[in-house]
Amino acid sequence: MRCRSRVVTAVATVAAVALIGALLAPGVAALDDPGTEAAVEEGSAFVVALEPDGDATVTLVLTYDLADADDEAAFEDLRERPENVTARFDDRISRIADRTATRTDREMTVSDVHTEVESGDGTGVVRLSATWTNLAAVDDDRLVVSEPFASEFRPDRPFVIVAPDGYALAGATVDADATTAPDGGDSGDAATAEWAAGTELSGFSVAFAPNDAADATDDSLPTPLASTLALLAAGLLGYAGWRRA
Secondary structure: OHHHHHHHHHHHHHHHHHHHHHHOOOOOOOOOOHHHOOOEOEOEEEEEEEOOOOOEEEEEEEEEEOOOHHHHHHHHHHHHOOHHHHHHHHHHHHHHHHHHHHHHOOOOOEEEEEEEEEEEOOEEEEEEEEEEOOOOEEEOOEEEEEOEHHHHEOOOOOEEEEOOOOEEEEEEOOOOOEEEOOOOOOOOOOOEEEEOOOOOOOOOOEEEEEHHHHOOOOOOOOOOOHHHHHHHHHHHOOHHHEOOO
16 A cells, blocks of 8 residues: 555656646655656647637646556556546636636636546556637637737647648747648648747747638747545646646
């Protein structure tokens, strides 16, 4: 039991440090044994998948190296009982959406909040997702994403925006570190833009437009886990680098 508790504390600590170092959960600020640390691996990201009407599915993806059987058992416990993590994620993202709605004078709601936990082949994956209505502003046929990322976001993991099918990147105030263009074929590959962890996003704004319209635009834009699930949830509360609640 003590070993399981140490593993859970390690997972919670890594989640907290990786996402928002200054807001560590009480009691999770240090580890007695550095050897119990669970590593957040390549594949972690914060992803915003846009729809043509401005709605979006936002997903925090965290991948972990499950070093031993105790780590795997911890993730299995979370998979069976994710309710606390889901409820806390729902509360936090709903409060962020409320502030953003006030700032943008655009009605917003958060729904379909859920958590998916998977483990296999030595890797654990936690996905926290929600539907966010009116996240992007609709300007004629263009989608513009700015707040809350322009003023409340510091990506501690790659930040990825996925355009709707048939849309392409039309410009950004902060250059993306990587982009993909829609392939124009039948595979359904969508345009994406990705900003690396640590990118300064102050004043951030990015636009997507239907392929033919995007070609005519420039870059200027309008501005032991079961007993301690609460620790993991607290670590995830600062997901993806938001600075404050």
